[in-house]
Amino acid sequence: MINKSIEESIVLSIFDLANQLKKIGDDVYLKVGLTTQQWLILLHLSGNPNLPFFKREKHVKDLMASELAESLNVSRANITNLINVLLDKKLIKQFEDNEDRRKKRLRLTKKGIALIDKTQPSRLGVIHFLTEGFSSEEKDSFLRFLEQCTTKLVNEDEKIKSFHKLIDAEKA
Numbered sequence: 001m002i003n004k005s006i007e008e009s010i011v012l013s014i015f016d017l018a019n020q021l022k023k024i025g026d027d028v029y030l031k032v033g034l035t036t037q038q039w040l041i042l043l044h045l046s047g048n049p050n051l052p053f054f055k056r057e058k059h060v061k062d063l064m065a066s067e068l069a070e071s072l073n074v075s076r077a078n079i080t081n082l083i084n085v086l087l088d089k090k091l092i093k094q095f096e097d098n099e100d101r102r103k104k105r106l107r108l109t110k111k112g113i114a115l116i117d118k119t120q121p122s123r124l125g126v127i128h129f130l131t132e133g134f135s136s137e138e139k140d141s142f143l144r145f146l147e148q149c150t151t152k153l154v155n156e157d158e159k160i161k162s163f164h165k166l167i168d169a170e171k172a
Helices: 006-030 036-045 052-056 065-072 076-088 110-131 136-155 157-171
Strands: 092-096 104-108
Touching (some): 006 110, 036 076, 036 110, 065 104, 076 092, 104 110, 136 157
Antiparallel strands (some): 092 104
């Protein structure tokens, strides 16, 4: 039997919130012919300072596919497919790195920037709706909590994997 706990309720509520936000994102971005993951790539390439990736990583150059894959936690094959769609739609362009020509960097096109500008009011409307009624202190506290959880998960990968060994042990 599973007992009620505040810790598990928090984690499951975060899952629920993430699913609800993805559903809203899917509805909005479908109208402009994109998936939520494709949209997140455009946000990354725009250098959106609100993305957790840019708080963890200090980037001064345009991003590479491998960096996007890491931030979005997707496979190399998946990020390649997502990028190819955006290249075909002419929302992004790929170019050689100045220092290492083997590396390919990505940048928004004018069309990609225009799409971000077009959807920004809708995005900000949802964000405002979601956060209205909370004080600045509550928002700051919640953001710190989420950032600390994310940092723990990112930095303690081996510790997290050790919990999976409990399941593996039961198989034997």
